[in-house]
Amino acid sequence: MVECKTKFYPxxxxxxxxxxxxxxxTDPLDGLITGExxxxxxxxxxxNGPGSLKVGSMxxxxxxxxSALLHRFYIHHGHxxxxxxxxxSNTYKKNHAANRIVVAEFGTAAVPDPCHTIFHRIAALFKxxxxxxxxxxxxxxxxxxxIYAFTEGPVIHRIDPVTxxxxxxxxxxxxxxxxxxxxxxxxxSNGDVYxxxxxxxxxxxxxxxxxxxxxxxxxxxxxxxxxxxLKPRWPINPxxxxxxxxTEKYFVILEQPLSVSLVGLVxxxxxxxxxxxxxxxxxxxxxxVVLLDRESGKEVKRYRTETLFFLHIINxxxxxxxxxxxxxxxxxxxxxxxxxxxxxxxxQSNADYAxxxxxxxxxxxxxxxxxxxxxxEPKLLADLGCETPRIHYDLHNGRPYRYFYxxxxxxxxxxxxxxxxxxxxxxETKSFWxxxxxxxxxxxxxxxxxxxxxxxxxxxxxxxGADECEVCLLLLDARELRERARAYFRTPSPAPKCLHGWFxxxxxxxxxxxx
Numbered sequence: 001m002v003e004c005k006t007k008f009y010p011x012x013x014x015x016x017x018x019x020x021x022x023x024x025x026t027d028p029l030d031g032l033i034t035g036e037x038x039x040x041x042x043x044x045x046x047x048n049g050p051g052s053l054k055v056g057s058m059x060x061x062x063x064x065x066x067s068a069l070l071h072r073f074y075i076h077h078g079h080x081x082x083x084x085x086x087x088x089s090n091t092y093k094k095n096h097a098a099n100r101i102v103v104a105e106f107g108t109a110a111v112p113d114p115c116h117t118i119f120h121r122i123a124a125l126f127k128x129x130x131x132x133x134x135x136x137x138x139x140x141x142x143x144x145x146x147i148y149a150f151t152e153g154p155v156i157h158r159i160d161p162v163t164x165x166x167x168x169x170x171x172x173x174x175x176x177x178x179x180x181x182x183x184x185x186x187x188x189s190n191g192d193v194y195x196x197x198x199x200x201x202x203x204x205x206x207x208x209x210x211x212x213x214x215x216x217x218x219x220x221x222x223x224x225x226x227x228x229x230l231k232p233r234w235p236i237n238p239x240x241x242x243x244x245x246x247t248e249k250y251f252v253i254l255e256q257p258l259s260v261s262l263v264g265l266v267x268x269x270x271x272x273x274x275x276x277x278x279x280x281x282x283x284x285x286x287x288x289v290v291l292l293d294r295e296s297g298k299e300v301k302r303y304r305t306e307t308l309f310f311l312h313i314i315n316x317x318x319x320x321x322x323x324x325x326x327x328x329x330x331x332x333x334x335x336x337x338x339x340x341x342x343x344x345x346x347x348q349s350n351a352d353y354a355x356x357x358x359x360x361x362x363x364x365x366x367x368x369x370x371x372x373x374x375x376x377e378p379k380l381l382a383d384l385g386c387e388t389p390r391i392h393y394d395l396h397n398g399r400p401y402r403y404f405y406x407x408x409x410x411x412x413x414x415x416x417x418x419x420x421x422x423x424x425x426x427x428e429t430k431s432f433w434x435x436x437x438x439x440x441x442x443x444x445x446x447x448x449x450x451x452x453x454x455x456x457x458x459x460x461x462x463x464x465g466a467d468e469c470e471v472c473l474l475l476l477d478a479r480e481l482r483e484r485a486r487a488y489f490r491t492p493s494p495a496p497k498c499l500h501g502w503f504x505x506x507x508x509x510x511x512x513x514x515x
Contacts (some may be wrong), residue, residue, distance in 0.1 A: 023493040052069070062341065136149035158170065250318075304374070304376065309329070314391065316398060324363060358409070392454070406442065457475050
């Protein structure tokens with residue numbers, strides 16, 4: 001650990017990202033409740049994120065490499081319980097069997113394996129689902145009545161939402177030949193799921209939109225098909241994408257100038273180097289916004305905007321002949337570098353570190369009647385840091401909306417652990433914070449028979465800077481962002497900060513239990 005006498009960010013404790021869980025919580029812990037959880041709120045909040053940086057005497061070098069740890073908060077009649085378990089991916093099993101890092105990750109090279117000749121490595125290029133890490137530590141999404149853990153490789157894992165057991169490993173290259181896909185598919189109100197990824201189409205790499213149609217008793221993966229495709233702006237250096245957007249008529253793709261070098265990707269696979277070595281940031285090209293027609297699957301509009309980097313789109317929708325795209329935007333991709341472990345450890349001595357995280361919510365509004373490659377100037381929605389945004393998803397994903405919730409990315413703020421709410425119509429903002437507490441992605445849950453968009457509650461998992469073995473489930477009133485209740489838990493080992501998750505209402509839980 002780097003010691004620093006002068007701290008540039010005295011209110012921010014980066015160590016919450018460096019914790020490693022050492023003891024799983026398989027039997028549910030009962031929470032100490034303050035306040036009152038509403039009687040209508042019954043269900044499970046599932047979370048995913050970095051769980052352990054350690055394998056034997058070795059350590060991962062990037063936050064995205066940490067072994068996936070699944071969390072479960074079960075809310076029932078005002079009581080809350082907590083569990084956490086490691087995802088039993090092939091990568092996790094191989095690393096722990098060898099007691100060292102033997103599978104290359106996003107930012108960590110693998111220990112060379114003398115048994116793997118150059119011929120083995122070349123053969124592995126044709127089986128990305130088996131050769132690339134399947135450490136799915138980013139997010140969780142439902143496919144029908146099943147829950148899957150996601151990373152950006154082609155493998156996802158089905159988990160038991162009650163026990164957190166890893167149930168099934170699904171290699172999507174066997175269904176739709178995906179080499180890569182985003183960690184954030186879109187789940188539609190009818191149960192259909194869409195995601196964007198890279199695939200080889202007629203010998204060339206293309207961005208593709210894949211639809212997994214909901215089937216009551218069938219296999220959504222067996223029915224998967226490509227419904228739209230896009231030739232990359234740079235054919236051998238396609239744009240990196242962590243999320244994409246949808247409106248009622250269009251798929252929305254942001255081609256940013258952070259690219260994936262296909263040559264570099266092949267080289268990293270042949271040499272067991274980290275996947276991040278194939279990423280390149282180009283500061284000169286503008287970012288393109290591309291609309292693909294959901295019926296024809298073809299590109300129908302393309303716009304230009306300022307050079308920007310993004311991880312998360314907030315929402316997209318159509319209004320009065322325009323398409324609106326709201327996004328958490330950065331001026332460059334240094335935020336990825338900021339998540340290297342050595343960067344987190346030395347942040348207090350890095351005067352530029354806060355600027356690397358200086359994301360802002362911005363709006364791009366584009367006329368459908370505009371000529372091709374019209375330049376669009378972003379509009380600032382709020383002068384606040386913004387990451388892991390969530391909306392009233394069930395009713396407003398891809399449709400006009402007013403409010404979003406997020407976690408502040410301003411580490412140099414007086415209170416860096418802040419949950420924010422932004423009114424995209426008036427620009428009004430609300431915030432919740434508590435000294436030395438660090439919230440995760442705030443998830444909105446609507447009240448039964450809600451009449452207003454923000455009528456409901458916000459759930460967020462909290463960790464403490466001062467107490468590494470404390471984790472809480474925080475419940476806020478969604479309108480005023482005031483605390484209504486909290487459940488405290490003492491964990492048997494350090495509790496790491498998580499990334500993304502999904503709330504399953506009780507009716508869904510009960511249906512899953514019958515499967």
